[in-house]
């Protein structure tokens with residue numbers, strides 16, 4: 244068996260055969276790259292993930308981040324790994340060369356992130372630093388770029404995203420952290436933040452916090468928030484480090500997982516000596532922070548994918564090795580068979596495999612769409628790709644992260660009792676993965692973003708056009724032998740989904756304005772099912788055409804010879820497996836989605852109508 248983290252063949256399939264990302268290289272922006280270069284990048288990334296990041300992740304679960312006397316000590320090996328990561332150019336692969344990047348397409352970075360996210364605590368250093376520096380690149384003054392962005396992109400300093408306060412989680416607009424204008428144009432920052440990832444650590448010499456705070460006198464709510472660059476150590480004009488900036492770490496959380504990642508509580512300006520530097524204009528905080536949050540949402544979604552992939556491959560490996568019970572096909576009480584031969588295990592494995600492949604294509608497509616905005620020929624095309632990314636972000640964040648918890652649990656199930664013990668890493672996958680459904684906006688918040696903002700973009704046209712564009716693949720599937728039934732099921736579910744915006748509006752209009760709030764999470768689940776099934780259908784059409792060509796080339800004309808070829812030939816086995824993933828999803832998952840959509844349309848409001856006391860007296 245190949246890698247236990249990701250299926251390299253499927254990654255190459257999605258990138259080069261489904262999305263055909265090598266065609267991006269024909270364009271000026273990416274003309275220095277080629278398919279071969281991309282393959283080399285992917286191979287290097289996998290080596291780094293397997294040899295350094297994954298072992299460090301297992302170690303970090305046991306030798307977790309430690310808090311002592313206001314200082315945080317990271318898992319041994321983290322600092323060295325971070326330096327190697329930076330030296331490898333992995334921190335800024337997509338940035339322009341003038342600022343130390345390599346100008347690589349986002350879609351390739353997305354694929355490398357699926358590998359690197361096998362160590363999410365480590366990748367928090369990377370992502371938060373990169374994404375905070377990106378804000379400074381986009382909104383900072385030239386001096387801010389020189390003083391902060393450069394050492395962050397250079398890997399000397401790290402970054403954070405400091406939004407959450409004790410009373411302000413999902414409802415970030417009620418934050419109490421204050422900024423007080425100083426005569427020199429800077430601000431005193433006073434207040435407390437909680438749950439701040441990497442708010443204190445020993446991996447880098449300085450930490451640059453991106454802090455949301457309200458300038459005295461500014462209005463309440465999110466519209467009154469501004470964003471500040473608040474370094475742990477002040478920075479002198481020549482870039483050297485100055486005095487401590489009165490930011491104190493008062494503790495770290497004790498969590499069910501993600502133990503290597505310090506989740507800190509920070510006190511800003513206890514001695515009135517914490518200075519912040521405004522980024523952009525006053526009261527633009529949320530608009531600017533949203534840029535970071537959108538990128539972070541995609542990253543967290545990719546972490547969900549990474550958990551699903553590693554869970555699946557660990558379960559598959561175990562199912563091939565573990566012998567229990569006799570064969571259903573050829574019962575022999577004296578002969579135990581590997582558990583992969585049991586139908587129920589196969590069902591669980593194919594559920595995981597199909598989702599992993601479909602979500603991979605969905606997430607990579609998002610990266611690809613971002614690249615298309617960068618190479619678009621006109622503004623209309625740029626905006627079209629940009630809106631597609633906006634539409635997909637809540638699905639890409641919430642759907643894979645929810646599946647991450649589910650499939651980590653399924654992987655434990657397939658390991659039986661051993662899965663529940665710490666001998667195998669799958670129990671860690673499950674403990675770690677839950678938080679992905681919580682931070683960067685909970686699943687419920689993503690669902691409301693999809694239902695209230697994204698489905699209504701351009702009066703619903705963005706969503707309607709996206710769904711209508713899926714018909715082409717169903718039509719291509721119609722022409723393949725044995726596919727008509729599957730293409731019809733796909734159209735049926737997709738068409739039912741397309742009616743949801745008007746169904747929600749109808750219920751809301753009929754005196755139940757709360758109805759879309761009640762159904763937002765089921766809407767996101769159903770939308771995720773349909774989007775994933777489209778990517779699977781697309782992949783299966785490409786795979787089946789290739790498989791038929793391979794059968795022809797190898798002279799496998801009848802079904803017996805074709806079965807034989809699939810047994811003997813790795814490429815035929817892969818392509819056949821790709822086709823089966825799509826069939827399984829469309830035939831086994833979409834009929835359930837039909838039921839979910841039916842329930843959304845049905846009109847039940849009991850959860851809203853149940854009086855608070857009736858939930859439990």
Ligand SMILES: Cc1cc2nc3c(=O)[nH]c(=O)nc-3n(C[C@H](O)[C@H](O)[C@H](O)COP(=O)(O)OP(=O)(O)OC[C@H]3O[C@@H](n4cnc5c(N)ncnc54)[C@H](O)[C@@H]3O)c2cc1C
Pocket residue numbers: 403404405406407411412413414437438439440441498501506678681682683684685686687688
């Ligand atoms: C390990 C970890 C790392 C973190 N890292 C960071 C970080 O680096 N920076 C940072 O700023 N924050 C960070 N956070 C905080 C995280 O972003 C918040 O926990 C998250 O936004 C949810 O806020 P909350 O915990 O206050 O939950 P709440 O907002 O209290 O939500 C509780 C429940 O109510 C639901 N809910 C809330 N409001 C609504 C609504 N209007 N409608 C429907 N349902 C609603 C939520 O979906 C959730 O299910 C981190 C958290 C953890 C656990």
